[in-house]
Amino acid sequence: MTAAQKAGGDVLCKVVLTLQSDTTTYTYGVDTTNRLLDLKHSEDEWGQTAQISVDNRDGNLTGLTLEGCSAVISYGYHTTTDEYSAAAPLEVIACKTDAMQGELITTLSLAGVFNMMGEDEASKAYMPDSENRDTVKTILTAIANKTLPCFTHCKSYTITYDSEDSLIDTFKPADYFSVAFTESRLSAFRKALAFCKCKARLQNDLGVATIHIFNPTVSGTTYDYEYNDAMAAANHNFFNKSVRKRLVIPNKVIVSNHPDQGSYTGNATDADSYAALGNRYIVEHHYARPASNAQCTAIAEAMIQSYQIAAEKGHGFAPMNCGQEVMDYVKITDSRAGDTRVGNIGFLERHYSPGNFAFEFRFGSLFMPGLAGTLPPRGTLPTETEATTREIIATLNQDIGNIYDVVSELIANYNTLLSYLIAREDEAVFKKLTVTEVMKIPGWDV
Numbered sequence: 001m002t003a004a005q006k007a008g009g010d011v012l013c014k015v016v017l018t019l020q021s022d023t024t025t026y027t028y029g030v031d032t033t034n035r036l037l038d039l040k041h042s043e044d045e046w047g048q049t050a051q052i053s054v055d056n057r058d059g060n061l062t063g064l065t066l067e068g069c070s071a072v073i074s075y076g077y078h079t080t081t082d083e084y085s086a087a088a089p090l091e092v093i094a095c096k097t098d099a100m101q102g103e104l105i106t107t108l109s110l111a112g113v114f115n116m117m118g119e120d121e122a123s124k125a126y127m128p129d130s131e132n133r134d135t136v137k138t139i140l141t142a143i144a145n146k147t148l149p150c151f152t153h154c155k156s157y158t159i160t161y162d163s164e165d166s167l168i169d170t171f172k173p174a175d176y177f178s179v180a181f182t183e184s185r186l187s188a189f190r191k192a193l194a195f196c197k198c199k200a201r202l203q204n205d206l207g208v209a210t211i212h213i214f215n216p217t218v219s220g221t222t223y224d225y226e227y228n229d230a231m232a233a234a235n236h237n238f239f240n241k242s243v244r245k246r247l248v249i250p251n252k253v254i255v256s257n258h259p260d261q262g263s264y265t266g267n268a269t270d271a272d273s274y275a276a277l278g279n280r281y282i283v284e285h286h287y288a289r290p291a292s293n294a295q296c297t298a299i300a301e302a303m304i305q306s307y308q309i310a311a312e313k314g315h316g317f318a319p320m321n322c323g324q325e326v327m328d329y330v331k332i333t334d335s336r337a338g339d340t341r342v343g344n345i346g347f348l349e350r351h352y353s354p355g356n357f358a359f360e361f362r363f364g365s366l367f368m369p370g371l372a373g374t375l376p377p378r379g380t381l382p383t384e385t386e387a388t389t390r391e392i393i394a395t396l397n398q399d400i401g402n403i404y405d406v407v408s409e410l411i412a413n414y415n416t417l418l419s420y421l422i423a424r425e426d427e428a429v430f431k432k433l434t435v436t437e438v439m440k441i442p443g444w445d446v
Contacts, residue, residue, distance in 0.1 A: 001077050001085070001322060003233075004083075005319060005322060006233065006234065007233065008319050010077060011075070011077060011319075011320045011357045012076040012082055012084065013039060013076070014029035014073075014084065015036065016074070017069055017092070018069055018070040018072075019065075019069050020068050020069050020070075021065065026060055028054045033055075035055050036054055036055075036354075037054060037353070038052070038053040039051075039053075039073070039351065040350075041350045043087075043112075043326050043348045044326060044347045044348075045199070045200075045201075045326055045327065045346055046118075046190065047115050048087075048088060048111065048112025048114065049110060050071070050073060050090055050110040052071070052107065053105055053107045053108075054106050054108075056097060056105060057103055057104045059104065061097070061106050062104070067092055067093070067095055068091060069091070069092050070092075071089065071090045071091070071110050072086050072089045072090075073086070073087045074086040074087065075087070075322040077322070084322070085322040088112060089204060091111055091112075092108050094108070094109040095107070095109075112202055113157055113211065114202065116155070117154075117186040117189060118184050119184070120154045120184060120185035121183070121184060122150035122180065123152075125180055125181045126178060126179040127175070130289065131174070132172065132174045133172050134174075135168070135169050135171060136168045136192055136193070136195050139173070140168075143185060143192065144156070144157045144158070144159035145159065150179050150188075151185050154185060157210075158210045158211065159213065160210055160211070160212050161212075162212050163214045163215045164198060164215060165196050165215045165298075165302070167196035171195055173192070173288065173289065175289070176289055177192055193213075194306065195288075197302040197306075198213050198214060198215050199327045200212065200213050201326050216309075216344060217329040223329055223330055223342075224325075224329050227318055228332075229334055229335055229336060230335050236321065237319065238318040238319075239318060241334060241341065244314055247276060247277065248272070248308050249307075250281075250284040250307065251269060251277070251281060252274070252282065252283045252284070253284050253286065253304050254286070254300065255287075255290065255303075256285075266293050266296030266298070266300050268297065268301040268304040270304055309343075309346070310364055313363055314341055314363045315360060315361065315363070316332055316361055316362075317360050318359055319357075320350065324359075324361060325345070325348075326348060327344050328345045329344055330344075330345060330361075341363075345362070346363055346364040347360075348362075
């Protein structure tokens with residue numbers, strides 16, 4: 001299938017719906033019957049959504065309760081047979097059926113595990129004390145498996161650890177990790193994961209949506225995938241790309257004990273942003289409960305790495321890549337421009353309509369809370385025959401891409417602020433008090 005997608009073969013896609021009531025399945029694909037009419041499937045670091053319209057003229061779906069059923073979207077190519085790669089299962093959130101000029105069209109709105117975790121709320125505050133010995137890995141597992149006391153009422157999800165950094169199973173946040181009353185489960189999960197370099201993404205493991213934790217590749221010359229505009233059988237070509245550079249701000253993170261709790265400290269910096277700002281640091285400070293200076297430095301490096309990945313900007317359109325995943329480390333070689341672009345995938349969108357497939361990938365990080373998941377999908381580039389028309393459309397498409405990047409950045413800044421406020425909501429009720437002297441109250445002997 002990899003060779004077929006590089007050669008630009010016949011693209012396939014299908015969705016398999018499985019009812020909750022009796023596990024009956026319904027499959028819709030690119031055939032003339034039981035066919036897909038439109039499919040837009042978006043994935044980013046913390047959200048997975050899809051909008052699917054199917055031809056229901058045979059009435060197979062009429063009268064069924066589709067809300068809550070599982071949906072697996074697969075993409076593939078026809079080689080000697082039909083080969084598919086399945087994305088992580090989604091859940092049907094809404095369903096509507098329209099009668100249009102003799103046709104019956106059923107449209108489904110779907111969301112993934114992280115979107116659903118964003119809807120789960122803590123039933124009470126979780127505020128461990130300074131002696132708590134849970135590692136980041138222990139906390140993540142408890143949130144996913146719904147064994148953390150404030151999330152026991154939620155659905156349990158399988159979590160798998162593919163690769164780990166030096167912090168995830170050694171650092172113990174203690175009272176510097178807490179969950180506020182009604183805080184979302186996704187927010188708690190993200191806060192815990194932010195202490196280390198590891199990332200999370202959803203995968204399809206034998207039909208089950210599984211949370212996979214891994215330490216991503218962010219540098220070097222070993223790539224998860226490469227795109228190249230040079231025509232060759234070994235290359236996966238791309239239609240166009242756009243690159244936007246952004247400073248990493250903050251460009252220095254300092255992590256240390258609270259002054260009343262010890263003297264460990266460490267920091268990490270982004271050298272390129274430091275130089276670009278005329279050798280100037282914009283510093284972010286964090287208190288934690290580290291066990292050493294080395295652990296402070298490791299936490300600071302993890303935070304800077306996340307800011308570096310989020311600051312990567314740019315996008316590309318290419319023939320369908322069925323196996324591309326969020327946070328993959330990829331390289332684009334543009335022989336026309338004489339440059340290369342390296343980064344981690346932060347956003348994917350696949351769009352199918354009869355006779356037309358579109359595949360877009362973006363660098364950086366974009367998170368939208370709630371079931372909406374992501375920005376509305378952009379329009380696709382139509383097939384044209386006139387070169388001049390294609391060039392005009394490509395230019396307009398690039399302008400739209402630049403606007404999209406700016407809007408994405410505004411949304412990312414909004415979500416950073418939102419997460420910050422949620423994470424510190426419990427501090428409004430004095431989460432942590434440090435007594436340094438004996439307190440004297442008139443009339444009392446203390």
